[in-house]
Amino acid sequence: MSLSWYLCYLATGCGLGHSGPMTVDVTELAGAARTSSTTGPRPAGGAGHRADDAVRRAELAAFLRSRRERITPEQVGLPRGSRRRTPGLRREEVAHLGAVGVTWYTWLEQGRDIHVSPQVLDAVARALQLDRAERSHLFALAAAVDPLPGKECTGVPRALRDILAGLEPYPAVVQNSRFDILAYNATYGQLMCDLDALPDEDRNCMWLAFTHPGWRASLVDREATVRTMTAKFRASMAEHVAEPAWKALVARLTEASPEFRALWAEHEVERATSAVKVFRHPVVGVLQLTGTNLWTGPNAGPKVLTYTPVDETSRSRLVELAELARKRPGARREAAGADAPPA
Template identity: 40%
Template structure:
């Protein structure tokens, strides 16, 4: 979407949301004069969001004005936006919304869980703040038992650099992790002003010499096409291409990663034999 169209969409969205609210809903006085238009006045929204009337008017008019995450948060609160509406506003403004919700309560639909469970190859679902929120049993089998990890270590970038089993089981760890880091940077750098991002990057710089060396290079890349080789104790060498796609729901864009076996490597056959001997379960 072009910038001018985005600005117009922001203005139309804010105007629609403003006119759908009544002063009574927000505890504001109705006033003595009859309102010529339904909903809140611009000056009331500006007051509630602690912004100037001129700035807010320009925003509704689609003018080229910048809105910081803090201002967007105040506008979202003033207009009583739902989580989906709030994230839509952030997307139009070219920002990532700070979540402000308990990630432990994040739930996938039963059908989505079944999809993860029934996929015969390693399947990861990455949610808000780069956190791993779902995986299947074969993913745990090949890399690490994710259910045993503490919640604070469930960010995929943290796992890639600081989880020992990732480094030992992925044969081409250095090459694949450099590409994964470049993809991460492309996807998440818009969150650089958020506390979770600052904390994660700071810890990785301090604890991983590879991260400290690669991060300043500021490389960005796509992840599709990335191939990884995994050494398993009983199945031997396995070769995959990581297929990445997004699943959009009402709360967040979920990033899904499937490790697809490479042809002519016997990887698919080895996994089929493993499934015959093990009952797979999705762990969330």
């Protein structure tokens, strides 16, 4: 595999933190609606097949309603208003977030027999913030092929995981611009807390820096670190302000952390840079490490972040930490991934 091809593959955003609603051409939706209204239901293989289709469409409709009703307007940056009676989002709000037609989405949620393209399902999945399992369920119910299959586009490529593992004992992690932890090697997995023990939705450096006691205790200059992280996060968010996943993370942090609320209100911005960071591990002690960003594409999105020791003391302590990670019960022999599961 050539390096240029590999970086091109990563730069597509395939599974490395690509998120947010995808704009869908309204002419496609209009064509789908016309096909349904003028030609009627699609041909079926008999009464039994039609009955199965009806059951599947009903299940799809119920699933979409349940996902829509669990998302609050605040999570996606929408005002609640004083007359809201619907739990969660309204249908027109989902349609707006996914850039699909309101009538078309309503028919889909009503279980009507309409044509569903993979591109439109992808837009709906993003608008509803579906995780990998939910996304697979959606496409299965719609009898459609996911254009971003789990093995290829919802995680980190095997080749990149092998690179992370090969960097041992140096800590290394793949992050997207939202600070989601997409994959990491064993040393990084034990550097600030036991990442393997965390639920997938909590594997985000912003969330951990403001809410996780162990992670916070490991940062020697924690106050300056979280201030810098918040400024970098705001700078990155400028290109993603309308995306539900970004707004949901801000809403979650705002609710959970008064410290984040105060820093976020300052509107500071900062570009990503390499710097010396100091960590305090409860077993091996203080480590002084230089963080280096290795971008996986032409833009400041997904990156490999590596930590190298500043001095021999830190180098020997990294070796000790790597050995501790290797001997830990249930330790993985390969670079763990957030899609072991998700971005």
